[in-house]
Amino acid sequence: MEWFRRKPQPPPTERKEIPDGLWTKCNSCGEIIYVRELEKSLWVCRKCSYHFRIRPEDYMAILLDEGSFQEYDAGLVSLDPLGFRDSKKYPDRIADARRKTMKNDAVICGIATMAGRQVSFAVMDFSFIGGSMGSVVGEKISRAIERAIDRLIPLVIVSCSGGARMQEGILSLLQMAKTSALLARLAQTKAPYVSILTNPTTAGVMASYASLGDVIIAEPGALLGFAGRRVIEQTIGQKLPDDFQTSEFFMNHGFLDKIVPRPELRSTVSSLLDYMSS
Amino acid sequence: MAAGGYLDFEKPILELEKKIREMKEFASGEEIELSSEIVSLERKLQKLQNEIFSKLSRWQRVQLARHPNRPYTLDYISHIFTDFIELHGDRGYADDKAVVCGFVKLDGQKALVVGQQKGRDTKTKLMRNFGMMHPEGYRKALRLMKTAAHFGVPIFIFIDTPGAYPGLQAEERGQAEAIARNIREMSVLPVPIIITIIGEGASGGALGIGVGDVLLMLENAWYSVISPEGCAAILWRDQAKAPDAAEALKVSAPDLLELKVIDKILPEPTGGAHRNHQLAAQIVKGELLASLAQLKQLSTQELLQRRLDKFRSIGIYDEI
Ligand SMILES: [Zn+2]
Numbered sequence: 304m305e306w307f308r309r310k311p312q313p314p315p316t317e318r319k320e321i322p323d324g325l326w327t328k329c330n331s332c333g334e335i336i337y338v339r340e341l342e343k344s345l346w347v348c349r350k351c352s353y354h355f356r357i358r359p360e361d362y363m364a365i366l367l368d369e370g371s372f373q374e375y376d377a378g379l380v381s382l383d384p385l386g387f388r389d390s391k392k393y394p395d396r397i398a399d400a401r402r403k404t405m406k407n408d409a410v411i412c413g414i415a416t417m418a419g420r421q422v423s424f425a426v427m428d429f430s431f432i433g434g435s436m437g438s439v440v441g442e443k444i445s446r447a448i449e450r451a452i453d454r455l456i457p458l459v460i461v462s463c464s465g466g467a468r469m470q471e472g473i474l475s476l477l478q479m480a481k482t483s484a485l486l487a488r489l490a491q492t493k494a495p496y497v498s499i500l501t502n503p504t505t506a507g508v509m510a511s512y513a514s515l516g517d518v519i520i521a522e523p524g525a526l527l528g529f530a531g532r533r534v535i536e537q538t539i540g541q542k543l544p545d546d547f548q549t550s551e552f553f554m555n556h557g558f559l560d561k562i563v564p565r566p567e568l569r570s571t572v573s574s575l576l577d578y579m580s581s
Numbered sequence: 582m583a584a585g586g587y588l589d590f591e592k593p594i595l596e597l598e599k600k601i602r603e604m605k606e607f608a609s610g611e612e613i614e615l616s617s618e619i620v621s622l623e624r625k626l627q628k629l630q631n632e633i634f635s636k637l638s639r640w641q642r643v644q645l646a647r648h649p650n651r652p653y654t655l656d657y658i659s660h661i662f663t664d665f666i667e668l669h670g671d672r673g674y675a676d677d678k679a680v681v682c683g684f685v686k687l688d689g690q691k692a693l694v695v696g697q698q699k700g701r702d703t704k705t706k707l708m709r710n711f712g713m714m715h716p717e718g719y720r721k722a723l724r725l726m727k728t729a730a731h732f733g734v735p736i737f738i739f740i741d742t743p744g745a746y747p748g749l750q751a752e753e754r755g756q757a758e759a760i761a762r763n764i765r766e767m768s769v770l771p772v773p774i775i776i777t778i779i780g781e782g783a784s785g786g787a788l789g790i791g792v793g794d795v796l797l798m799l800e801n802a803w804y805s806v807i808s809p810e811g812c813a814a815i816l817w818r819d820q821a822k823a824p825d826a827a828e829a830l831k832v833s834a835p836d837l838l839e840l841k842v843i844d845k846i847l848p849e850p851t852g853g854a855h856r857n858h859q860l861a862a863q864i865v866k867g868e869l870l871a872s873l874a875q876l877k878q879l880s881t882q883e884l885l886q887r888r889l890d891k892f893r894s895i896g897i898y899d900e901i
């Protein structure tokens with residue numbers, strides 16, 4: 304269990320974690336690693352088990368049967384319900400993110416098979432405004448839940464998000480209620496829901512669908528939690544321990560079913576779905 | 582906040598009121614005819630009040646929502662209901678005093694009340710943790726709401742929180758899980774749930790007891806995805822920009838009505854709810870009675886379908 308010993312991580316940013324060059328340095332232990340080798344190890348450092356942040360497409364490749372993914376609702380795009388402007392106008396922020404990521408918003412949803420079993424699948428994209436949840440993410444997750452309810456198939460969501468998207472104000476907050484209300488309906492069926500938490504899953508996403516899986520698993524060393532570290536430190540006036548709000552912290556406090564290293568993700572989720580399906 | 586428990590923009594009103602009071606005292610003692618002057622000053626007062634309160638900025642409303650004399654949950658409970666029996670504890674860890682729960686009667690009708698509670702003085706502020714709930718508070722509220730639902734008792738909720746408590750132990754005990762579970766479970770509780778935002782409605786801390794059939798909001802309450810200070814700290818890197826953040830986030834009751842998030846704005850007494858607790862409570866009571874009568878007409882199935890549809894439809898986006 305290498306990751307228990309790793310140093311505290313730098314706070315996650317929107318910067319691309321996957322390097323373009325031939326060689327790269329591990330964010331955690333500083334080991335110089337050959338990129339080809341990293342790809343083979345699913346972007347897990349061989350020396351310290353640090354899990355690099357990967358793209359939604361990488362999770363699809365890891366979890367889903369090859370070529371089985373059919374995307375739904377790709378055309379949903381954000382509007383600017385509040386006319387929001389901080390250092391940038393919200394529509395410009397969206398346009399930049401769309402250009403940079405070639406995606407329309409921060410989640411990809413669809414139907415696929417996992418080890419031959421049909422699932423409703425959603426994976427979040429941190430590179431799109433920090434994976435934040437506004438109306439589009441809330442609606443797409445809601446539709447993914449409804450597909451699981453309608454077809455009575457398992458729901459698998461890979462979360463990666465800093466929380467609700469401030470720029471859509473109260474509408475973002477209420478996406479927590481929308482998705483959770485639909486999960487209450489899903490819970491009335493026999494369709495299982497596996498929630499996979501990756502680095503980071505915090506705030507409004509953690510306080511709604513990410514925490515409501517029949518089974519909740521996390522990658523090692525992910526930052527999880529409700530409130531931000533800085534806010535907590537300011538409120539209680541003390542420094543927090545290094546392992547605070549990691550996967551291991553929440554595992555120890557009873558809020559995760561399992562911590563699963565990336566190479567075991569596919570087989571673990573498949574087995575879980577097998578146990579929870581008739 | 583200026584010293585003496587009033588807001589800066591309230592000052593001219595309070596000064597004029599004082600002057601009228603003094604003049605009335607003087608006139609009664611000295612048998613001097615001042616009535617025409619008093620009448621004209623009272624007219625001036627009304628005009629001044631209208632001027633200030635008809636064009637409140639969002640930030641001014643946030644300040645009114647935080648007014649130290651604003652009525653809190655227990656004030657509404659004592660003015661609106663009878664036969665209050667407070668019930669405590671989450672049956673797992675502790676009794677979170679930032680939230681008050683108990684059975685009440687509303688003109689003889691049974692109900693459960695759940696509300697965040699702030700303190701008035703240093704001692705009670707600390708005891709109530711400034712209205713910021715821990716996970717055990719959300720679990721206490723859910724436990725009692727489930728009890729109420731089991732016995733077919735409708736639920737009244739009062740929201741007034743600057744946020745769920747951001748602390749080490751709150752994280753250890755699963756703040757996110759507690760809020761997520763409440764949101765999910767409240768969406769299927771088979772009794773009417775009527776929510777009134779009476780003061781501050783900050784983020785997940787408010788939503789954690791904020792899913793129901795009718796959402797009422799006092800005129801000067803606020804409700805948002807994040808507090809103006811929190812938003813300013815993140816987006817402007819400066820908490821002092823909170824007034825700008827309040828404008829940008831559109832946190833006021835009229836904003837939320839326009840976004841179809843709330844069902845109705847409840848007017849406050851002139852000058853704000855803190856000027857007349859009893860009148861504010863009467864206004865709320867009238868709406869609670871009307872909403873409950875309406876919801877009681879629905880079958881459980883209709884009620885739950887309506888509640889789901891209400892939240893399912895929230896969101897503004899385009900499909901290309
Ligand atoms: Zn490493």
